[in-house]
Amino acid sequence: MNRLVKTMVTSLAILLIGGSIALVVIWGVNGEENKGQAVSIDEIIEHSYQSPEVTTDLKDGSFVRIQFQILTDGKDAKEEISKRDFQLKNILIKELAKLTEEDFKTGLSNLEDVVQTKLNEVMTDGRITDVYTINKILQ
Numbered sequence: 001m002n003r004l005v006k007t008m009v010t011s012l013a014i015l016l017i018g019g020s021i022a023l024v025v026i027w028g029v030n031g032e033e034n035k036g037q038a039v040s041i042d043e044i045i046e047h048s049y050q051s052p053e054v055t056t057d058l059k060d061g062s063f064v065r066i067q068f069q070i071l072t073d074g075k076d077a078k079e080e081i082s083k084r085d086f087q088l089k090n091i092l093i094k095e096l097a098k099l100t101e102e103d104f105k106t107g108l109s110n111l112e113d114v115v116q117t118k119l120n121e122v123m124t125d126g127r128i129t130d131v132y133t134i135n136k137i138l139q
Helices: 002-034 041-048 075-083 085-096 100-105 108-122
Strands: 048-050 054-059 063-072 128-139
Touching: 002 048, 041 048, 048 075, 054 085, 063 085, 063 108, 075 085, 085 108, 100 108, 100 128, 108 128
Parallel strands: none
Antiparallel strands: 048 063, 054 063, 063 128
16 A cells, blocks of 8 residues: 555656646747737837926036936836836936036936836836937026
């Protein structure tokens, strides 16, 4: 009887391990099929948030008015970022205060990257995938 129990337990363990491996492989293959597909412009617009215009001063006393289009990875993230617009404004004011007029003219991509990184640090229901400057006035 003892030998029969050992055989059954071993067979059951092998079946469980095999089934688990099969599930992982199936999920992995399905996930890879969607990875290479481009996101449609309609999906991008549906999951993007247009920030309010922010006017603030730069380090050298110049003024800037700026606005961003913020792309998120889903509906929940879009809703969250719209609720966090006060944090977005705070991040912008702090980051812009470090820049001079010349930095601002040449380093706009760096600012977009910093905004994306800082926003992702506070996000809980998704993440920011990209930040685009859509309006900029420097005085």
